[in-house]
Amino acid sequence: MKFLIVLAACAGIARADDRTPITLVQALAAAARAPAAQIGGHDVAAAEASVDGASAWPNPSLHLATSRLTARLVAGATLPMPIFGTVGAARRVAAAEAQVVRAEAALALRDFRHRVTVAWIELARARADLSTQQVAAQQAADLETVATGRRAAGTGADVDVMVAAAARARANVAVAAALRTEDAASAELAGLLGWDPERPLRADGAPVIGPGRELAALRGRLRGHPERVAAERRIGVADAGVDRVLVERWPGLALEGELDVDDVSVTEGRTVWDRTDARIGVSLELPLFARIGARARAAEATAQAQRSRLAALEAELGGRLLAAYRRWQAASERLAALERDVLPAHVTAAALSMQAYREGARDLSSALVADHDLAAVRAEINDARAAAAVAYSELTLAAGEDSDAR
DSSP states (O other): OHHHHHHHHHHHHHHHTTSEEEOHHHHHHHHTTSHHHHHHHHHHHHHHHHHHHTTOOOOOEEEEEOOSSSEEEEEEEEEEEOTTSHHHHHHHHHHHHHHHHHHHHHHHHHHHHHHHHHHHHHHHHHHHHHHHHHHHHHHHHHHHHHHHHHHHTTSSOHHHHHHHHHHHHHHHHHHHHHHHHHHHHHHHHHHHHTSOTTSOEEEOSOOOOOOOOOHHHHHHTGGGOHHHHHHHHHHHHHHHHHHHHHHTTSOEEEEEEEEEEEETTOTTOOSTTTTOEEEEEEEEEOOTTSOHHHHHHHHHHHHHHHHHHHHHHHHHHHHHHHHHHHHHHHHHHHHHHIIIIIHHHHHHHHHHHHHHHHTTSSOHHHHHHHHHHHHHHHHHHHHHHHHHHHHHHHHHHHTTOOOOOO
């Protein structure tokens, strides 16, 4: 059984070397070509086409008729003339809606890049955890070798060899589990990028954990925050909707023409042309029952609601930024303390415990505890580094900036 575990771990390590390395810069560059990144472009194209479509005039109408007692052929046409600004108002609404679509597409792309960044960080965390477990497995193997040598020399016991072998087997199991975790993180990142999930990836490079700018400088960028920009453009749509409703107070104008061919009631006419008459006129569509006042009040209330949403969003953005900044501070300080104060002490303790066990001054349990504690600290540092990288990515997101590899 132990042989199978070791064989599986070794095979997994060999397979890990075949993984395709990918840096955060490469992941974000590939994100621009991912299927999810193409959606916004199609939405924007549709919105821009809608702006041109909003310039359309009402369709003209044509009617044909005949009469038994008068004209043999009656041909008429009606041409609506939207000269009171209805077409312009509709185009302004469509243009404002297109601006909202552009802002929302930028927001969606920004959120997608953030998801790619977080997925890459998880892949980097999995790679670091695998390296930590491999080091722990090697240390466990070294302890087993020492225990076996001490037993052969007559200074060690069988129980020490069994305990060391159990610790090595447990470390090999942890290595195999870390490999599976890296496989899962690789599949998630590949899926986001539109790649084959079976394609094994490994993170290349260190996660970005800063430096972050001062809080005051970040607050100054909130006025250009993409969410705020989108909210302002929604206000523009609401205001354009008010104008469109108010324009509808004017009557609709249409030109009308009619041609009566071969009207037999015209007895003075000798030819078909003499018995043909033409009429031209205008018609007005009066908005007497259109409830323009109520619709205008509804449109103005909608605009006020959008302004209230903007005010609420501004307050939320400020709180979100401060919270993200504090979380980034806490994560960065924790990582720095672990690397500066905790890890060196555990490295020294593990080295001294191993040396003391080799010399017979300490028992096996002290060396195992020291190695276990060192592996736990290294795993904690890996988690802290990933948490700091995620916190930094969320800080840039809260400040309205795009995820990048700086």
